Amino acid sequence: MSESFQTIQSIGSKALLEKIAGFDSYKNEHVVQSIGDDAAVIREDNGSLTLLTSDTYVEGVDFDPTYTPFHHLGYKIVSAGVSDVYAMNGNPEAMLINLAVPNRMSVQMIEDLYKGINAAGSNHNVEVVGGDLKANHANLVVSISVYGRVSKEKITYRKGAQEGDAICVTGDVGGALAGLRILMREKKYWEEHGDESVQPELGDYQFVVKQQLVPEARRDLIQALEDQKVVPSSMIDVTKGLVSEVSALSDASELGAYIYQAALPIAIETRQVADEMQEDVDRYALFGGEDLELMFTLPEDKVEEFVKHFNDFVVIGRMVPKEEGMKMQTAEGDVVSFDELS
Amino acid sequence: MSESFQTIQSIGSKALLEKIAGFDSYKNEHVVQSIGDDAAVIREDNGSLTLLTSDTYVEGVDFDPTYTPFHHLGYKIVSAGVSDVYAMNGNPEAMLINLAVPNRMSVQMIEDLYKGINAAGSNHNVEVVGGDLKANHANLVVSISVYGRVSKEKITYRKGAQEGDAICVTGDVGGALAGLRILMREKKYWEEHGDESVQPELGDYQFVVKQQLVPEARRDLIQALEDQKVVPSSMIDVTKGLVSEVSALSDASELGAYIYQAALPIAIETRQVADEMQEDVDRYALFGGEDLELMFTLPEDKVEEFVKHFNDFVVIGRMVPKEEGMKMQTAEGDVVSFDELS
Structure with a gap:
């Protein structure tokens, strides 16, 4: 490795994300709120707002399969995803689930995961509308993206609190x-x-x-x-x-x-x-x-x-x-x- | 492992996804097209349609870092994501990027990945609006979700071809x-x-x-x-x-x-x-x-x-x-x- 090799730990993932967010990337005119709140906000033609949020869960980092039943894991990742939409005062409607699955996991385990996903989906009126399932070498990695919406009268950001509130x-x-x-x-x-x-x-x-x-x-x-x-x-x-x-x-x-x-x-x-x-x-x-x-x-x-x-x-x-x-x-x-x- | 352990390879990931899609999961009333086309379709209040699509790329399975410069990898995953939106005759607008990154990868590598992501984003008018970055043990796993939209007059599904076309x-x-x-x-x-x-x-x-x-x-x-x-x-x-x-x-x-x-x-x-x-x-x-x-x-x-x-x-x-x-x-x-x- 070259002398310029800089580990991510040495600067921290938060600093790396901020560095990346500072890149001169394309700005879409419909994006009202990009990175920096619980969910991204996009303006629709009629003025209503679309909410998008996404998270990744890595086996051995974000969850420990020793004490995490897969049914529970599925439920929790949906709970966390819809929570980000609620935090904008919105209603979640759809989600995309992406899995990278190692060979040692069985069909049963993935079905259990999806049973938890569906159980939480039912409780929050959210439908699984897409995503994919890929093989992985070592560990399970799950990504979830949640789509929701909110009217412009109701949207609530992290900003906006007033003195005395x-x-x-x-x-x-x-x-x-x-x-x-x-x-x-x-x-x-x-x-x-x-x-x-x-x-x-x-x-x-x-x-x-x-x-x-x-x-x-x-x-x-x-x-x-x-x-x-x-x-x-x-x-x-x-x-x-x-x-x-x-x-x-x-x-x-x-x-x-x-x-x-x-x-x-x-x-x-x-x-x-x-x-x-x-x-x-x-x-x-x-x-x-x-x-x-x-x-x-x-x-x-x-x-x-x-x-x-x-x-x-x-x-x-x-x-x-x-x-x-x-x-x-x-x-x-x-x-x-x-x-x-x- | 119990006798009932059934490997995913034994039934294939496609069959597993179909099995999961057959689960009695919640159906949201606004979802026009769920799993089964290039992107999911959700009806907005004004009748315009939201498109959502998501993919995962696993190092060693979907890409080989030996001959895949990370700048190119970033460009390709965005190309593939927006292509799914184009396949519905829509316009992509925003994307969420989720990374699970092993320690052996440097800040420089992730920056290169994002430079490719941003380059493709600029070419297709798509903004990075969210996602996260997590540590992983073994390999790089990248998930991308793309949001786009299309009018109900223009939407094009896989279905709809006529005899003689x-x-x-x-x-x-x-x-x-x-x-x-x-x-x-x-x-x-x-x-x-x-x-x-x-x-x-x-x-x-x-x-x-x-x-x-x-x-x-x-x-x-x-x-x-x-x-x-x-x-x-x-x-x-x-x-x-x-x-x-x-x-x-x-x-x-x-x-x-x-x-x-x-x-x-x-x-x-x-x-x-x-x-x-x-x-x-x-x-x-x-x-x-x-x-x-x-x-x-x-x-x-x-x-x-x-x-x-x-x-x-x-x-x-x-x-x-x-x-x-x-x-x-x-x-x-x-x-x-x-x-x-x-």
Whole structure:
């Protein structure tokens, strides 16, 4: 290899993607939003908007087949895909599934994968309309692209939050990470004891394991917003953790944020897992991703009205002027910046 | 592994996909055409149609990095993606690129890939609007999804050909396969002689090697059809070879086909390669894929009018009643069925 060989790890995949995004590539006149939000947005002739989003899942990197049933994997990749469409306040309609499959996988395994895909598709009104299946040498690689649409009156970007808006989060967070911790512990146990006939002890932790393996995208929020004719000022789905998502909304909206540790929505089971692992549950909530909850901003008076009709969300803080930066007030009353948290 | 382990090879990926397509999956009311044509078709509120298509390319299966510069690979995957949109008589507008990248690949290689992607994007007015980049263990896997649109007056499916319609093919066919043969021979030479400093002798075969490495999708045909307000009765792109594509149009249109061996459009250079390899050039034309030419059907009187404005195509045969099956008249005047050809 030549002296100029630069590894991707040395600059990081995010930096590489930013470098690539900076290339002088063709700009199509109908593209309203390209890379940089939960989904791309394309303007149709009648003014309605098409949403496109795509993700790849690599065996051994993004999922571990040791504790991931393929039915669950199929369900999860669809949940994550439609969640990106919901995060634009849109409705998913169709998806394309691309598989690169190694020889050691059976017909049954791929059928299981598709059963999960179809189950999630039915729950979210999304049809598999294309894609392909190729052979691979080593591992399973799954890509999914989801198509959806939204009216121009309803579309909600990461940008658009206003100073003073409440920052709201559906459901609870950190559960998916807690589930992963449990599954990893069980895997370690199997590997050390070598007895595959021992069933994992997941009985006490069904909720968090479900959050990890088959998270449900929040279609119910999108429907409630539609029913109540409420359009959030900004929105994002929680896939990288609260700190990351609050930062994304703040950056895109050119504002700061102030959140309250005491307000973080954490399920009791998530707390139990953190206790058992002797870890800080707030870190699960702040940095645990994959929960597929939705974070959105609304003026406080609208929150008061909306909560009468849909109440599976909490207010974790509010948007503040950009100069004030991003901060969290701890349960003890201290104020720490997001930089200190990570 | 259990006794019920059934390998994918034992049934074939095509059969597996058909099995999966037969699952009772959710059907979205806006989906006009799901799996089964060059692209999926979704109806917008104003009646215009959205086109979606997706493909995966696996290193070592679909491309060999030994003789595939990454710039060319990027160009080719975009060409193949937009070709599927052209095959519906549509215009591509946006694409999503998903990469699973092994550690041994450098930043430079991925940048080269994207330079090719952007070059093809510029030629076809298609913008990269999303996708992601993940780590992989072994090999590079690239997925591309292309979004396009077409009016309901212009959309052209595989079905729709009428009895008596002329079967037309743009450009020439078999060139991409000829190019692959040359590249494989050069690779073998390198492997046997172990001297990587020896440059491949591609000088005489630039055209076919270009057809293999950087085929160009036929945007010009789609533009000519638009300019002349001509809508083919059916259309498909040539990616699996003439026999496969004629069969697909015939099956979808519930017709037979009669083609003339003497009419197959074959470039001189493709003939030269076949001669040098001591192989039958007609088999290159009939079974060689990846040329990204377009095959379409039109009534004969419309062909006579259209050729005055766009002449880079030939008539290779015509659609006949279904009962007559699919046949080819050889250069010697014999008539053979497609079944005997393969």
